[in-house]
Amino acid sequence: MNFDLNEDQExxxxxxxxxxxxxxxxxxxxxEEKKDFPWENIKLLSQSDLMGxxxxxxxxxxxxxxxxxxxxxxxxxxxxxxxxxxxxxNLLCIYPILxxxxxxxxxxxxxxxxxxxxxxxxxxxxxxxxxxxGNIQMxxxxxxxxxxxxxxxxxxxxxGVAETYIVIANTRSGGDPRGLxxxxxxxxxxGFTFGQKFDLMAYPALAxxxxxxxxCRVPRENVLLSKGKGFRVAIKTLDIGRIGxxxxxxxxxxxxxxxALKYARERVQFGKSIFNFQAVQFMLADMAMEIEAARLLxxxxxxxxDCGKGFEKIAAMGKVFAxxxxxxxxxxxxxxxxxxxxxxxxxxxxxMREAKLFEIIEGTSEIQRNVIASYLLKEE
Amino acid sequence: MNIVVxxxxxxxxxxxxxxxxxSKTKTLLRHEAVSLIINPLDENAIEEALxxxxxxxxxxxxxxxxxxxxxxxxxxxxxxxxxxAVLITDPALAGSDTLATSYVLSTAIKKIGEFxxxxxxxxxxxxxxxxxGPQLAEQLELPQITCAQKIEIKDNTVKAESSFEDxxxxxxxxxxxxxxxxxxxxxxxxxxxxxxxxxxxxEIPQWGVTALNLDSNRIGxxxxxxxxxxxxxxxFGRKKKEMLTGSISRQIDTLLNRLKENGII
Numbered sequence: 354m355n356f357d358l359n360e361d362q363e364x365x366x367x368x369x370x371x372x373x374x375x376x377x378x379x380x381x382x383x384x385e386e387k388k389d390f391p392w393e394n395i396k397l398l399s400q401s402d403l404m405g406x407x408x409x410x411x412x413x414x415x416x417x418x419x420x421x422x423x424x425x426x427x428x429x430x431x432x433x434x435x436x437x438x439x440x441x442x443n444l445l446c447i448y449p450i451l452x453x454x455x456x457x458x459x460x461x462x463x464x465x466x467x468x469x470x471x472x473x474x475x476x477x478x479x480x481x482x483x484x485x486x487g488n489i490q491m492x493x494x495x496x497x498x499x500x501x502x503x504x505x506x507x508x509x510x511x512x513g514v515a516e517t518y519i520v521i522a523n524t525r526s527g528g529d530p531r532g533l534x535x536x537x538x539x540x541x542x543x544g545f546t547f548g549q550k551f552d553l554m555a556y557p558a559l560a561x562x563x564x565x566x567x568x569c570r571v572p573r574e575n576v577l578l579s580k581g582k583g584f585r586v587a588i589k590t591l592d593i594g595r596i597g598x599x600x601x602x603x604x605x606x607x608x609x610x611x612x613a614l615k616y617a618r619e620r621v622q623f624g625k626s627i628f629n630f631q632a633v634q635f636m637l638a639d640m641a642m643e644i645e646a647a648r649l650l651x652x653x654x655x656x657x658x659d660c661g662k663g664f665e666k667i668a669a670m671g672k673v674f675a676x677x678x679x680x681x682x683x684x685x686x687x688x689x690x691x692x693x694x695x696x697x698x699x700x701x702x703x704x705m706r707e708a709k710l711f712e713i714i715e716g717t718s719e720i721q722r723n724v725i726a727s728y729l730l731k732e733e
Numbered sequence: 734m735n736i737v738v739x740x741x742x743x744x745x746x747x748x749x750x751x752x753x754x755x756s757k758t759k760t761l762l763r764h765e766a767v768s769l770i771i772n773p774l775d776e777n778a779i780e781e782a783l784x785x786x787x788x789x790x791x792x793x794x795x796x797x798x799x800x801x802x803x804x805x806x807x808x809x810x811x812x813x814x815x816x817x818a819v820l821i822t823d824p825a826l827a828g829s830d831t832l833a834t835s836y837v838l839s840t841a842i843k844k845i846g847e848f849x850x851x852x853x854x855x856x857x858x859x860x861x862x863x864x865x866g867p868q869l870a871e872q873l874e875l876p877q878i879t880c881a882q883k884i885e886i887k888d889n890t891v892k893a894e895s896s897f898e899d900x901x902x903x904x905x906x907x908x909x910x911x912x913x914x915x916x917x918x919x920x921x922x923x924x925x926x927x928x929x930x931x932x933x934x935x936e937i938p939q940w941g942v943t944a945l946n947l948d949s950n951r952i953g954x955x956x957x958x959x960x961x962x963x964x965x966x967x968x969f970g971r972k973k974k975e976m977l978t979g980s981i982s983r984q985i986d987t988l989l990n991r992l993k994e995n996g997i998i
Contacts, residue, residue, distance in 0.1 A: 364933055365926050368812075372923060402926040415926055 362421050369425050372401055373432035381433040385703055388557040390514055394436045398429070399469020404443065408451055412459050413468035419593070420655040423600045427648075430604030434707040435558050437604060439472070441597045442510035445715075446473025446519050449535065449590045453578040462517050462537055471516035475594075476506040476538075476564050477587050484720050486521075486587060487530040491566065493522035499573050500524065502536065502566040505548065512562035513547045516540045519590070520564070521583045533583030537575040544569030555706035592665045594715045595672035596658065599651040602672075602679035602711040603644060609679075609686035609704040610640045616690050616699070633689055640682045647675035666728035673721035676711030683708040734791035734886065736782040736850045737842050738815070739869070740775035742799050742806040743859040744768070758828060758954075759961035761859060771806045774854025776813075776921040777914050781884060782852050783814045784919065789886055792816040794845055798826060798837050804937055811932035812924035819845070823941035828954035831864040837952060838865070839872035840945045850891065851911040855880050866913035876906035882917035 358366070377394055384391050398404060406422035408414020415421075426444075430437030443466065450463045465471045482488040491504025502522050509518075518538040525532025538545060548563030578586055614637055617628040627633050650671035657664035683705040687694035694701045712718045744752045744761065745768040753762045771779070782793045795810040797803050798821040807818035821841050829837065842851060851873070856863035863879075870877030881893035892905040893912060924932070942952065950956055975991070977984040992998045 361930055361933060364929050368924065368926065368929050376923075397923075400925060401923060402928075406926075415930070 358424075361417070362424070365415075365417070365421065366424055366428070368401075369403065369428050372397065373428045377429065377432035377436055381435070382700060382703070384433065384435055384558045385555075390558055390560055391433070391436055391439070394433060395439060395469070395472065398436070398440065402469075403429075404440075404469035405447060405463075405467025408447060408463065408467040412451070413464040413466075418655075418659040419596065420652060420659055423596050423651060423655040426597055427600040427604040427607075430601035431608045432604075434601070434605050434608075434704075435556050437601045438510060438556060438559055438710070439514075441594070441601060442475060442515075443473050444597050445475030445590055445594050446511075446515065446517055448593050449475075449519050449577055449586050450537065452589060453535075453582075453586055454537075455574075457574070458537065458577070466517060472511050472514055473517040473519070474509055474511035474515035475590060476509045476512075476518050476520045477591075478508050479505060480507050484717060486584065487533075488528060489521060489523055489530075489533060490528070491520070491522040492526075493524045493534055493536065493571075495524065496570070500534075500536065500571050500576070502538070502544070502569040502571055504566055506564040506566075508551060508561060509564050510559060510561050512560055512564055513550075514560040518564065519577065519586070520566075521587050522566075523583075524580055530584050531581055533587070534580050535577035535583040535586035536571050537577055538569070538571055539575075542569055542571065554709060555703065556710065591715055592668055593658070595668040595721070596651055596654050596664075598711055598715050599647065599654070599668070599671040599675035602675035602708070603648045603651060605704055605707055605711075606640070606644050606647070606675075606679040606682040609683040609701055609708075610637070610644060612699065612701055612704070613637060613640065613686040613689040616693075620691075627689070636685045636689060640685055643678045643682060647671065647678045650674055666725060669716075669721045669724040669728075672711075672716070673718045673725070676708075677718060679708040679711055680705075734785055734789035734850070735848045736785060736791065736793050736852060737845060737848045738775070738778050738782045738793060738795045738810070739838050739842075739851065739853045739865070740779065740795055740797045740806055740810060741772045741854075741857050741859075742769045742797060742803040743772045743857055745770045746858060754964060759964050760828070769802065769805065771809055772854050772857040772859075774856065774858075774914065774916055776854075777916050777918050778852040778854050779810050779813055779815060780919045780921040781914055782850075783922070785850070785884070785886060791849070794819065794848075796821060796838065796841055796845070798822070798829070798834055798841075800827075801939075807937055808932045808935070809924065811935050811937075812928040813922060814924075814928060818935065818937050820937050820939045821941075821945070822939055825942050825949070825953050828957060829952055830957035830959035831860075831862050831868055832958060833952050833956040835865050835868035835872050836956070837945065837947060838869050840947060841940060842869075842873065844940070844945060849908045850886075851875070851909070853911070853913045855913045855915050863913070866911060870911035873909075873911065875909055875911050877911045877913075878904050878906060879913045881912050881914045884912065884914070884918070 405414030406417050407419050410416040429440050447466050466473045493500040493502050520536045520538045523532040524534050544567045546565045548565045550562040617633050618626050620627045654664045654668035654671050686701040687705050690701050693699050748767045752767050755762050786793050793815045794817040795815045796819045804820050811818050853866045878893040880895040882896050883894040885892045889908050890905050891910050895902045977987050
């Protein structure tokens with residue numbers, strides 16, 4: 354087993370780390386305070402050719418692998434979790450077009466996304482269909498050369514700021530999951546508008562809102578894969594999304610751990626830095642250990658994906674382990690900071706609020722365990 | 734508009750506390766613990782060259798003289814968008830002072846051939862002599878403008894605005910010319926990853942004493958009239974402080990007395 358990165362990966366990551374730590378990290382607190390969508394960060398990542406790390410060069414990507422993409426994603430989230438969340442939602446639009454798109458769809462939609470000219474979003478969740486994907490109510494009624502979409506999507510990250518949306522709707526009546534179909538919808542299509550913006554526990558700068566479809570006509574050539582294959586598109590997209598969410602949780606946890614370690618060395622109580630107290634040392638040791646373990650799980654999933662092997666189970670394990678780890682680590686980081694950790698003077702309270710998202714987004718921890726269990730049965 | 738940019742690899746200021754000086758030659762010892770970067774002002778020079786290329790076309794060639802590891806500085810320049818890079822390296826060049834360095838660089842630039850402009854940073858953050866630019870212009874027998882913070886190319890001339898401690902200067906000279914730049918001139922771009930990957934695969938020719946047909950009396954320690962006799966850290970003794978007490982008028986009297994005692998007023 355070889356954990357070394359190749360020289361290309363090293364060179365890219367060295368540069369990415371510098372961008373993240375020198376440009377993104379110093380702006381993270383201000384982004385939260387001002388609640389403005391961080392276009393400056395997205396522009397920087399686009400100019401740095403980082404929006405489509407694993408997209409082939411002919412479609413405007415960098416032509417590297419998923420492991421590299423994950424490592425980049427982790428660095429971004431370590432520096433600024435909001436930017437990481439935008440980056441992750443973008444991946445959920447890029448990936449299904451890359452995997453299932455026709456040549457024409459790739460040229461038309463994937464290239465601008467991979468080059469960072471536009472942002473993308475993935476719309477699956479509805480007010481009544483969260484974990485229960487099969488219960489999607491949004492309808493797609495066939496008409497002439499296309500479909501008429503009606504319904505509402507909720508909690509859509511990049512909603513409003515994205516130009517390209519993957520939208521899952523049902524072409525059959527009665528909620529038959531065999532009718533689920535994925536559509537590529539463009540901002541500005543008549544009948545497609547943005548509804549309520551959600552006021553989240555953290556990430557106030559994130560664009561997260563409802564998508565509202567009222568007789569929105571989408572041409573047939575915008576169907577992804579084919580009619581009735583929406584469930585497959587959604588599941589495959591969520592599979593890769595778990596690597597993304599897991600590595601983001603690792604990145605955020607690492608930011609919290611680093612802040613806690615720094616504080617523990619500087620903070621003096623009873624005449625010595627609190628790092629010297631075993632209670633604090635044990636917390637830091639646990640944090641470092643758990644981060645490492647989560648990181649290995651996620652990177653193994655990415656490695657398996659790059660090898661073309663089944664990665665779904667490990668990705669689900671990685672997602673649930675990393676997000677729960679991130680909650681524990683950020684909570685400990687606040688604890689190590691004591692009273693100051695509970696104030697907005699230090700970033701750790703923000704990290705703790707940001708961490709909670711990972712246990713819920715793109716499949717709750719409970720759903721991840723269902724996924725893992727389903728693979729356990731298949732393996733028997 | 735063909736531009737040659739001369740750069741130097743220097744220790745990163747983040748790691749400067751780890752840098753050590755050779756007790757005999759009084760030069761910086763380079764070892765792996767100290768991360769090396771392109772001299773920051775040279776990045777401004779590269780950026781300016783790239784912007785001039787965007788406006789006027791042509792090619793940007795980046796050269797450096799240094800040990801073999803200076804190649805990484807050139808790769809970064811290529812990642813930023815330079816067209817070509819040349820590494821001038823030879824054990825015989827070790828110990829060269831600014832005069833020897835500018836001789837070597839001028840020879841390399843002549844070998845590169847057709848060029849309209851040579852750009853450098855105003856000074857480096859390690860040696861800080863600010864001599865190589867002006868000396869290079871003399872060696873090439875070209876007009877020079879130093880400390881440029883704005884450059885304009887028009888027809889066959891270059892007009893530059895330079896800033897000095899308490900005045901500005903606008904000069905116009907015919908091309909080709911040698912210009913040094915300050916950090917006011919631009920904000921160097923960060924290389925994109927496509928550039929980083931492309932630069933990793935770029936061929937960087939290495940030129941040594943033979944390739945440049947250099948006069949051995951003008952290079953290395955022997956060709957360098959500068960001798961570093963000693964190095965010392967300036968002592969910053971504790972400043973004497975005195976807190977004045979008493980009524981305001983008494984404090985003023987004491988203050989006036991102290992100022993007179995010390996010959997300040």
